[in-house]
Amino acid sequence: MITVTDLRKVYQQGDRTVVALDGVSLHVDAGQIHGIIGHSGAGKSTLVRCLTLLDRPTSGSVAVNNQELANVSDSDLRTARRRIGMVFQHANLMDSRTTAQNVAFPLELIGTPKAKIAEKVNALLELVGLTQFADAYPAQLSGGQRQRVGIARALSSDPDVLLCDEPTSALDPKTTDEILALIKSVRDRLNLTVLIITHEMNVVKQACDSVSLLEAGRIVEHGAIATVVADPARRLSQALLPMPGKLPADLPAGVVLDLLYSGSQATEPVISSIARTFNVDVNVLAGSVENLGAHQFAHLRIQLPEGSDITAITNHLLANGVAVTPKEAK
Amino acid sequence: MDFFNDLVTNPGITKAMWPAFIETMQMVAIAGVFTVIIGLPLGILLLNTSQDGLTPNKPLNVVLSGIIVNITRSIPFAILMVSLIPFAKLIVGVSLGPVAASVSLTIGTIPFFARLVETALREVSGGKIDAALVMGSTKMQVIRKVLVPEAMPGIVAAGTTTLVTLIGYSAMAGLVGGGGLGRLAYNYGFQRYEPAIMVVTIVIMVVMVQLVQVIGDRIARVVDHR
Numbered sequence: 048m049i050t051v052t053d054l055r056k057v058y059q060q061g062d063r064t065v066v067a068l069d070g071v072s073l074h075v076d077a078g079q080i081h082g083i084i085g086h087s088g089a090g091k092s093t094l095v096r097c098l099t100l101l102d103r104p105t106s107g108s109v110a111v112n113n114q115e116l117a118n119v120s121d122s123d124l125r126t127a128r129r130r131i132g133m134v135f136q137h138a139n140l141m142d143s144r145t146t147a148q149n150v151a152f153p154l155e156l157i158g159t160p161k162a163k164i165a166e167k168v169n170a171l172l173e174l175v176g177l178t179q180f181a182d183a184y185p186a187q188l189s190g191g192q193r194q195r196v197g198i199a200r201a202l203s204s205d206p207d208v209l210l211c212d213e214p215t216s217a218l219d220p221k222t223t224d225e226i227l228a229l230i231k232s233v234r235d236r237l238n239l240t241v242l243i244i245t246h247e248m249n250v251v252k253q254a255c256d257s258v259s260l261l262e263a264g265r266i267v268e269h270g271a272i273a274t275v276v277a278d279p280a281r282r283l284s285q286a287l288l289p290m291p292g293k294l295p296a297d298l299p300a301g302v303v304l305d306l307l308y309s310g311s312q313a314t315e316p317v318i319s320s321i322a323r324t325f326n327v328d329v330n331v332l333a334g335s336v337e338n339l340g341a342h343q344f345a346h347l348r349i350q351l352p353e354g355s356d357i358t359a360i361t362n363h364l365l366a367n368g369v370a371v372t373p374k375e376a377k
Numbered sequence: 378m379d380f381f382n383d384l385v386t387n388p389g390i391t392k393a394m395w396p397a398f399i400e401t402m403q404m405v406a407i408a409g410v411f412t413v414i415i416g417l418p419l420g421i422l423l424l425n426t427s428q429d430g431l432t433p434n435k436p437l438n439v440v441l442s443g444i445i446v447n448i449t450r451s452i453p454f455a456i457l458m459v460s461l462i463p464f465a466k467l468i469v470g471v472s473l474g475p476v477a478a479s480v481s482l483t484i485g486t487i488p489f490f491a492r493l494v495e496t497a498l499r500e501v502s503g504g505k506i507d508a509a510l511v512m513g514s515t516k517m518q519v520i521r522k523v524l525v526p527e528a529m530p531g532i533v534a535a536g537t538t539t540l541v542t543l544i545g546y547s548a549m550a551g552l553v554g555g556g557g558l559g560r561l562a563y564n565y566g567f568q569r570y571e572p573a574i575m576v577v578t579i580v581i582m583v584v585m586v587q588l589v590q591v592i593g594d595r596i597a598r599v600v601d602h603r
Contacts, residue, residue: 099511125513139508142603143526153512153520204512326474 048077048240049131049208056093056264067093068104069264075257076120077207080234080250084286085261089246094261095212096325098242099133100124110369111240114330129153131310132201136213138193140185146180146196149174153204171199174236175229191222198229202237209233211243213248227254247284253317258283272340279307279346288346292333294374301350302357303332303374306364309314310343317369318349323361327355348374383573389565390412390577391507400475400582401557404547408482409540416487416539416542417532419446421520431506431516446488454485454546458553468470478555482546490539497531498524535592540587548582558582 056068067090075081085091096102098109100116110118111130119127140149147168156163171179175195185193194214201209211230215223231254236239243250251258251272259269260283268275268283275283290305306319322329334347351360357373364371384390419441425431426438449457458481465480466472502523511522525532551559558578566575 091477099507101507125515128511129513132513133511135504135508137504139502140506141505141523141527142602143529152509152522156512156514186603194454200512290529 048075048079048112049242050108050110051076051098052107052108052110054094054097055105055111055238056090056102057105060306067264067299068097070107071261071266072107073259073266075240077240078234079256080231080243080254081243082255082258082284083244083261083266083269084246084248084251084258086246089261090264091212091246091261093208093264095244098210099131100128111193129157129204130206131208131210132204132206134197134209134211134214135195136216138185138190138197140200141360142185143226145182145184146177146188149185149196150199150203152200167203171203174233175199178363180215189222190218191225194218194222194226195229198226198233202233206239208240208242211241211245212244214243215245216245222254223250230254233265247254248270252287252337256364257341258287260286273309273342276339276342277309277370278345279305279372280371287339288335288337288344290333290346290348294326294332294348297334298350300353301330302353302355303348303350304357304361304364305372305374306345306347306349307372308345308367308369310345317345317364317367320367321351321360321363325356325360327351327360378432380573383571384577387565387571387573389499389561389574390507393561393565393577394577394581397556397558397561400555401544401551401559402549403475403556404479404482404550405540405543407479408486408543408547409481411483412486412490412539412543413536415483416490417494419491420486420498420580423495424498424524425516425520431519432597436447446492448486449488450492455549455552457481457485458460458550458555469534473554475550475556478547478550478553478557482543482550482555486539489502489542490535493535493538494528494532497528497535498502501527530597530603533593533597533600537590537597540589544585544589 051071051073054068054071058065058067059131071094073081083091083094093102104117107117108115114130116127116130133214141152145151150168150171151164154167175198177192177195177199180188180192185196188196215226215228218226221350227250230241230345234238243249243254255272257269257271258275259266268281275281276287278284306317318331321327330350332348332350334345336343336345351357361371423442423446426441428435442520461481461484462472465477468480469478471475505523505527506519511518514522547555547557548559548562551557552563558581562575562578565571
């Protein structure tokens, strides 16, 4: 597990003071995949550099399995860093080393015997499915293969935490799926704590158990995927399960409601239940249904005819666990 | 036909050419080896003491880069050679001959090579260095396991360029007592006006440079996995 407490990073840029991280706190349990999402400039890169201690945070702490990392001496820092394995956006492999030699790098640093290195490297290459590319150089590999090597390398020092900085941002959609599946499968096998820092909402949807929204150096929203999606007032919900399209301008008169519910919360088919109970015609204007955080979520925009008993219908929906947001009809 | 006859009978070619060639090789070899031995660490130091290096050290960087390297490089080589004669005598005990000239040659090419090495090292992306640090490398390990191996194609190319420069400089060294092909061309070709000597010397120098360049390029390709 990893616990970050009140992490601050303040830069001095000329005579201007830049607060890059303004008290970031988060906690991720072992075996969880946590996404940190934010636009560029939100402080993602600074957060990564502070978590890996490439930059010393101004204040605050980073602890892996209750062992403090941020305030150790320079010599202990190297040992401490080995607790966190890091995967980079562009893999950052050494071009002069083969796949196997790249994976061996962290082991060479601490003088692991050659036979032990070979054994471990073989096991890791098998784990990421690159056994037949052991002697290939990075230039001979595809982007997805390079990222697999990066993951194997990050795992070779037996870290407790895998920190992934935009791991799929340079990859095509299919390769992205493969890399995320690989990250999930290593998490399952090694019970790793995984932090994925990304600007891609898709990555959070596919891989994460919980998510934080980073904005201007602060975490403004966080929680389990199912929890954040279920609350339509949250920005993360709007980002993870957006309502497709806009309200059409030539909409006939009526009341428009946005409904959000999950498969487990909604006890009966929602639309037909309104239609039957209140004897109204329900028009579905837009919607999306997705599997998020092991639940199925539906986000629907419906229109009811003028003169419907909106209060009664809303209460009925709320009683069935459906979040209702009235929309201004044109 | 006189010219071609001269090629095989002129004692300047049949007797003096081979020893002169050996002297030139001596100068280039001695200076080349010491340039790499001293210039490579100096290049690493130039990069790492700079502002974006691993161990920024402004005063040291100013001394190394601003004073030593830049001043040495801005002095014309012929003048540098003459001014270094007393120093060569101090180091090797003589002020004439290829060994003495090697001292001046080495000092003349070290800053050149070091600057090229620095440039080659600067090409190594910061991401690779970050990755090595995050994996727990010491700064020394970053230099030995990342910076130098990753910059190897560039360093080999720097070595090739330096060696070619050295061959040129070694000819100039001949004029101030270094011996070798430079002196041969000067004494026989220029002072006695024997064009055959001049031509043969030039051909030998051109072949040497070509060989160095071809071999250097080949080595650079072998170590380049990018």
